[in-house]
Amino acid sequence: MTNYDKKYDSDDKYSLRGRVFQKLREDILSGKYKEHEELKEVAIGEELGVSRTPVREAFRQLELEGLIKIVPNKGAYVTGITAKDVKDIYMIRSLLEGLCARLATEKITKEQMEEMEENIYLADFHEEKGHLDQIAELDNKFHDILYEACDSKLLEHTLRDFHRYVLRVRQKTLATNTRGRASNEEHRQIMEAIKAGDASLAEKLANQHMINAYDNMVKNGLKEIYGENMTDGKN
Amino acid sequence: MTNYDKKYDSDDKYSLRGRVFQKLREDILSGKYKEHEELKEVAIGEELGVSRTPVREAFRQLELEGLIKIVPNKGAYVTGITAKDVKDIYMIRSLLEGLCARLATEKITKEQMEEMEENIYLADFHEEKGHLDQIAELDNKFHDILYEACDSKLLEHTLRDFHRYVLRVRQKTLATNTRGRASNEEHRQIMEAIKAGDASLAEKLANQHMINAYDNMVKNGLKEIYGENMTDGKN
DNA sequence: ACGAGTATAATTGTATACAATATACGCGAT
DNA sequence: ATCGCGTATATTGTATACAATTATACTCGT
Numbered sequence: 128m129t130n131y132d133k134k135y136d137s138d139d140k141y142s143l144r145g146r147v148f149q150k151l152r153e154d155i156l157s158g159k160y161k162e163h164e165e166l167k168e169v170a171i172g173e174e175l176g177v178s179r180t181p182v183r184e185a186f187r188q189l190e191l192e193g194l195i196k197i198v199p200n201k202g203a204y205v206t207g208i209t210a211k212d213v214k215d216i217y218m219i220r221s222l223l224e225g226l227c228a229r230l231a232t233e234k235i236t237k238e239q240m241e242e243m244e245e246n247i248y249l250a251d252f253h254e255e256k257g258h259l260d261q262i263a264e265l266d267n268k269f270h271d272i273l274y275e276a277c278d279s280k281l282l283e284h285t286l287r288d289f290h291r292y293v294l295r296v297r298q299k300t301l302a303t304n305t306r307g308r309a310s311n312e313e314h315r316q317i318m319e320a321i322k323a324g325d326a327s328l329a330e331k332l333a334n335q336h337m338i339n340a341y342d343n344m345v346k347n348g349l350k351e352i353y354g355e356n357m358t359d360g361k362n
Numbered sequence: 363m364t365n366y367d368k369k370y371d372s373d374d375k376y377s378l379r380g381r382v383f384q385k386l387r388e389d390i391l392s393g394k395y396k397e398h399e400e401l402k403e404v405a406i407g408e409e410l411g412v413s414r415t416p417v418r419e420a421f422r423q424l425e426l427e428g429l430i431k432i433v434p435n436k437g438a439y440v441t442g443i444t445a446k447d448v449k450d451i452y453m454i455r456s457l458l459e460g461l462c463a464r465l466a467t468e469k470i471t472k473e474q475m476e477e478m479e480e481n482i483y484l485a486d487f488h489e490e491k492g493h494l495d496q497i498a499e500l501d502n503k504f505h506d507i508l509y510e511a512c513d514s515k516l517l518e519h520t521l522r523d524f525h526r527y528v529l530r531v532r533q534k535t536l537a538t539n540t541r542g543r544a545s546n547e548e549h550r551q552i553m554e555a556i557k558a559g560d561a562s563l564a565e566k567l568a569n570q571h572m573i574n575a576y577d578n579m580v581k582n583g584l585k586e587i588y589g590e591n592m593t594d595g596k597n
Numbered sequence: 598a599c600g601a602g603t604a605t606a607a608t609t610g611t612a613t614a615c616a617a618t619a620t621a622c623g624c625g626a627t
Numbered sequence: 628a629t630c631g632c633g634t635a636t637a638t639t640g641t642a643t644a645c646a647a648t649t650a651t652a653c654t655c656g657t
Contacts, residue, residue, distance in 0.1 A: 139434045142610070168639070178612045180415075183639090184422050191426030199377055200618050200639055215514045222457040279450045285520070377640070403609070413642045418609090435609060435648050 144181035147171070148188050155194050155205055156294050162207040166195060193292060213296055214341065216289050221337035223286055224270075227277040228317055228333035232326040234278035243272050243318050250311040262307045267294075269314050273333075276321075296344065306343045313339065379416035382406070383423050390429050390440055391529050397442040401430060428527060448531055449576065451524050456572035458521055459505075462512040463552055463568035467561040469513035478507050478553050485546040497542045502529075504549050508568075511556075531579065541578045548574065 139145040151171070154160050166186070168179045175182075186203050189195045195203045235243075246269050253261040270290055274283040313336045320329035375381060386406070389395050401421070403414045410417075421438050424430045430438045470478075481504050488496040505525055509518040548571045555564035 142434055144610080145434075167637095169637095179639090180611055180613090184419060184610095187419050187422040188426055191423060199380075201620095202638075211514075212516055215516045218461060219458065219517060219520065222461060223454065226453060226457060279446075281447055281450045282454060285454065379640080402607095404607095414609090415641055415643090419640095436650095437608075 142181070143177045144184045147175055147177060147181050148185040150175065151185055151189055152192070152194060155189075156291070158295065160205050162205055164205045166203040166205065168203075192288065208292070208296065213293060213344070216293050217337050217341035217344075220286065220289050221334050221341075223282065223289075224273070224337055225330040225334040227273055227279075227282055227286060228321065229326045229330040230279060230282070231273055231276035232321045232324060232329050235276040235321060239272055239276045240318075240322065243269065243276075243321075246272065247311060247315050247318060250307075250314070254308050254311060259307075262311075266307075266310060266314075273317075306340070306347070309343075310336075310340065377416070378412045379419045382410055382412060382416050383420040385410065386420055386424055387427070387429060390424070391526070393530065395440050397440055399440045401438040401440065403438075427523065443527070443531065448528060448579070451528050452572055452576035452579075455521065455524050456569050456576075458517065458524075459508070459572055460565040460569040462508055462514075462517055462521060463556065464561045464565040465514060465517070466508055466511035467556045467559060467564050470511040470556060474507055474511045475553075475557065478504065478511075478556075481507060482546060482550050482553060485542075485549070489543050489546060494542075497546075501542075501545060501549075508552075541575070541582070544578075545571075545575065 140149065151160075151166070160166065168182050168186070172179050172182045186195065186197060190197045190203070194206060196206050197203045246265055250262060250265040250269075253265065267290070270286070274286050274290075277283060313332065317329055317332045317336060320326075320332055375384065386395075386401070395401065403417050403421075407414050407417045421430065421432060425432045425438070429441060431441050432438045481500055485497060485500040485504075488500065502525070505521070509521050509525075512518060548567065552564055552567045552571060555561075555567055
């Protein structure tokens with residue numbers, strides 16, 4: 128019997144392809160490669176000291192993650208996120224994070240619950256100290272815990288994708304204002320609803336948490352960041 | 363200025379990689395390659411008359427579509443769908459198809475509306491005649507139209523992914539009983555809600571449409587098909 | 598007969614060579 | 628000057644060669 132169902136990271140750190148994939152994803156999300164920039168196989172291969180083969184395979188993965196777009200016989204381009212895309216993602220996430228919280232209410236383990244409480248405690252601490260990087264990291268972590276707790280591989284995977292997709296935008300806004308405190312307070316309420324076993328409440332709070340996050344983004348600078356595309360998202 | 367944002371199929375039909383990708387996807391969904399079966403690069407390359415290179419790249423894409431799982435240095439295996447996966451997908455789809463219908467209510471074009479009405483009309487016809495294949499195809503088509511009509515690339519893409527993912531299961535059950543008629547009737551109600559501009563009703567109906575589809579699957583044979591994994595999905 | 602260890606084969610991972618395609622440039626005609 | 632066209636160049640697509648890893652089979656000792 129083979130062990131096909133063992134848990135392997137699809138982006139393994141040990142193959143060249145995996146390393147290239149991770150590096151490029153990091154560089155795109157961090158903004159090293161800007162929107163619509165063309166990624167050339169040889170250039171990236173030389174920069175990382177590998178041949179085109181693993182680079183090309185990494186490209187295929189990046190494309191399906193939505194980070195680049197490959198045009199046959201032409202090239203690979205970093206995908207742009209329009210303001211409308213961001214709005215759509217938050218609408219979708221609002222529903223799915225709600226579902227996730229609802230499911231987590233019944234499925235969460237004691238360890239995960241503790242991790243969640245610790246996360247909120249730590250976030251409070253760093254909020255007081257004004258450690259913006261840690262706050263952003265803990266915010267991501269909270270959602271990761273929630274995704275894991277819902278006990279649905281598919282939902283977890285889907286939410287992670289969307290979450291990652293908006294990281295570029297989210298980090299900038301979370302670090303520039305007082306949303307951190309409010310966000311953590313909402314995390315606390317979600318956590319307490321889950322702890323109390325109130326699935327409906329947890330769902331509703333998670334729904335609203337996303338709506339608030341989005342509203343905040345719109346208020347604080349989404350327009351500047353993606354100004355030229357804002358017309359699309361006017362709706 | 364480059365035309366990076368033009369619409370190209372990510373699975374282009376003209377490159378070898380694209381053709382391999384489509385062929386393998388088709389073969390997996392149709393059941394030619396069974397669950398947990400190992401796909402070997404050389405074997406598939408020879409069968410299709412191509413080298414390993416395009417096959418390997420197609421594999422990367424298939425993995426991110428969730429159809430196969432690549433274990434580093436070992437091989438590529440067709441992923442199994444557990445009963446729990448199916449349940450999760452329908453939960454997710456219930457929410458997202460609802461969102462899709464809601465958005466479509468405001469965004470649908472006259473052409474799409476007509477296409478939808480025609481779809482339902484045709485489905486009625488084939489239902490009378492008992493043309494099971496056409497019924498299944500029209501069912502898929504209805505959802506495709508709806509996805510397009512919501513005017514959200516991301517939501518459309520997400521829903522298409524899930525839809526495709528359960529095709530293996532869905533076809534079997536839709537073709538074996540009287541769900542076809544009920545399904546088309548629900549399509550009609552959704553369509554009329556959209557036509558009447560009642561977004562909330564359209565959303566609610568689409569939600570329920572998915573729940574009904576799932577319930578029907580459970581009643582009619584999901585257990586047989588994925589019997590050995592049903593315990594996971596007990597919930 | 599059984600298991601450890603090792604050689605052998607099969608398979609994937611990576612690099613390179615070659616082919617096809619798209620882009621850029623230059624040259625000439627108008 | 629501008630447009631058309633052909634050649635040169637760059638870039639991606641594919642095939643093949645080689646390296647590394649994993650699976651298999653066999654030998655040998657007990």
